[in-house]
Amino acid sequence: EVQLVESGGGSVQAGGSLRLSCATSGFIFDDYSIAWFRQAPGDPRREGVSCISSRNGVVPYADSVKGRFTMSADSSKNTVYLQMTDLKPDDTAVYYCGALDTYYCSGYEAGMDYWGQGTQVTVSS
DSSP, X not given: OOEEEEEOOEEEETTOOEEEEEEEEXXXXXXXXXXXXXXXXXXXXXXXXXXXXXXXXXXXXXXXGTTTEEEEEETTTTEEEEEEOSOXXXXXXXXXXXXXXXXXXXXXXXXXXXXXXXXXXXXEO
16 A cells, blocks of 8 residues: 655744655655645645656756755655755645656646645744
């Protein structure tokens, strides 16, 4: 059974940092691409933040987080991370990881095969 479990969310003040984790199981880690998405309050869409795959490496999608968010992976732990620094109130969202059965990255919500349950990030001003 494929599982994606996010953790590391919380409430921080603007300018703070958080590191999100997405622990995966049930598939061969290096055969999948894994992406971080976020869903802001009141928005029905999930915005692609960044993706990682064995063929593409790390692919950033959201211009608003470039230079502040860094995605990485530890294949020995089947886990991906999202290090978030200089957080802003606009970063407030539920953050999800999604997995796609391909070697190549996708930043499209509709393309994901599996999802985690999400972790809430709240940034106050």
